[in-house]
Amino acid sequence: MDLNTIEKVARPSSRAQLPVWTAGDAWLAGGTWLFSEPQAHLTRLIDLSDLKWPALTISDSGLSIAATCTVAQLDALACPPDWLASPLINQCCRAFLASFKIWKTATVGGNLCMSLPAGPMISLTSALGGVCTIWKTGGGEQKIGVSDFVIGNQRNVLASGDLLRQIDLPLAALKRRSAFRQISLTPVGRSAALLIGSIGSAGDLTMTVTASTTRPVQLCFAAIPQTKELREALLHHIPDALYHDDVHGKPAWRKHMTLRLAEEIRAELQGLL
Numbered sequence: 661m662d663l664n665t666i667e668k669v670a671r672p673s674s675r676a677q678l679p680v681w682t683a684g685d686a687w688l689a690g691g692t693w694l695f696s697e698p699q700a701h702l703t704r705l706i707d708l709s710d711l712k713w714p715a716l717t718i719s720d721s722g723l724s725i726a727a728t729c730t731v732a733q734l735d736a737l738a739c740p741p742d743w744l745a746s747p748l749i750n751q752c753c754r755a756f757l758a759s760f761k762i763w764k765t766a767t768v769g770g771n772l773c774m775s776l777p778a779g780p781m782i783s784l785t786s787a788l789g790g791v792c793t794i795w796k797t798g799g800g801e802q803k804i805g806v807s808d809f810v811i812g813n814q815r816n817v818l819a820s821g822d823l824l825r826q827i828d829l830p831l832a833a834l835k836r837r838s839a840f841r842q843i844s845l846t847p848v849g850r851s852a853a854l855l856i857g858s859i860g861s862a863g864d865l866t867m868t869v870t871a872s873t874t875r876p877v878q879l880c881f882a883a884i885p886q887t888k889e890l891r892e893a894l895l896h897h898i899p900d901a902l903y904h905d906d907v908h909g910k911p912a913w914r915k916h917m918t919l920r921l922a923e924e925i926r927a928e929l930q931g932l933l
């Protein structure tokens with residue numbers, strides 16, 4: 661939709677050119693959410709596209725994803741064969757409730773900054789130990805894990821004017837074996853629960869719960885737990901109030917599916933040992 665309160669669109673091409681942040685400003689990434697509903701409080705958009713950050717950079721330490729990398733660019737990445745967790749990339753990209761038009765435009769950073777429980781880029785990057793780099797409004801940088809970046813439904817740690825620059829996924833996480841489960845209330849509906857489990861070479865298990873909860877929850881076990889231990893850990897670490905409640909699923913059902921999908925993941929990963 662047209663945003664008819666916008667008076668100006670700034671197009672900086674470097675950090676030095678970022679305008680001084682003022683009330684009524686918003687960063688514009690893909691714009692798939694910004695242009696999807698009225699934004700009567702906004703008067704200026706600061707378009708990130710001319711910053712021309714390289715979308716994806718593979719290095720000895722892992723994968724660096726620019727905040728402006730689109731979902732389609734990430735999905736098309738050819739991963740090294742020893743990145744055993746790489747199927748998660750395609751699985752999470754397909755967990756969007758969205759058409760190809762959204763896919764080609766929506767960015768990874770925009771998805772994190774929206775901080776919707778059903779943000780599949782949050783699921784992916786939190787499960788893979790992603791670390792966010794934030795450009796602070798007044799200068800300087802802040803690093804924070806994705807699991808701590810999102811703190812609730814449409815809530816995150818960004819202060820006014822902070823800019824998410826990139827998300828770094830460590831190599832060790834990309835080499836873990838993984839299992840993915842996702843469910844929606846309707847066939848192509850928004851995710852109501854999205855769980856990712858992964859095991860390291862030492863047999864340790866990490867279970868990441870997203871979509872069913874208002875923020876990511878990550879549980880780590882030194883070895884693959886038994887059914888009962890996993891269930892008790894989930895019940896202990898996820899209070900009922902943390903389960904999300906909206907038209908895409910009632911909290912009680914989301915809780916039930918979380919426990920069920922976690923057990924499926926546990927059993928699948930145990931079978932790989």
Ligand SMILES: Cc1cc2nc3c(=O)[nH]c(=O)nc-3n(C[C@H](O)[C@H](O)[C@H](O)COP(=O)(O)OP(=O)(O)OC[C@H]3O[C@@H](n4cnc5c(N)ncnc54)[C@H](O)[C@@H]3O)c2cc1C
Binds near residue numbers: 757773
């Ligand atoms: C049909 C449809 C289906 C959708 N399905 C889903 C879904 O299944 N799951 C889901 O989570 N979302 C969904 N969305 C919402 C949205 O499209 C996605 O969250 C998308 O990833 C947002 O990315 P964007 O680049 O378009 O963000 P934009 O719309 O450009 O921005 C979103 C918000 O984040 C801020 N922002 C963007 N980039 C940065 C940055 N680098 N630093 C700081 N702030 C920033 C913007 O100012 C704005 O407030 C859907 C939207 C539509 C229209």
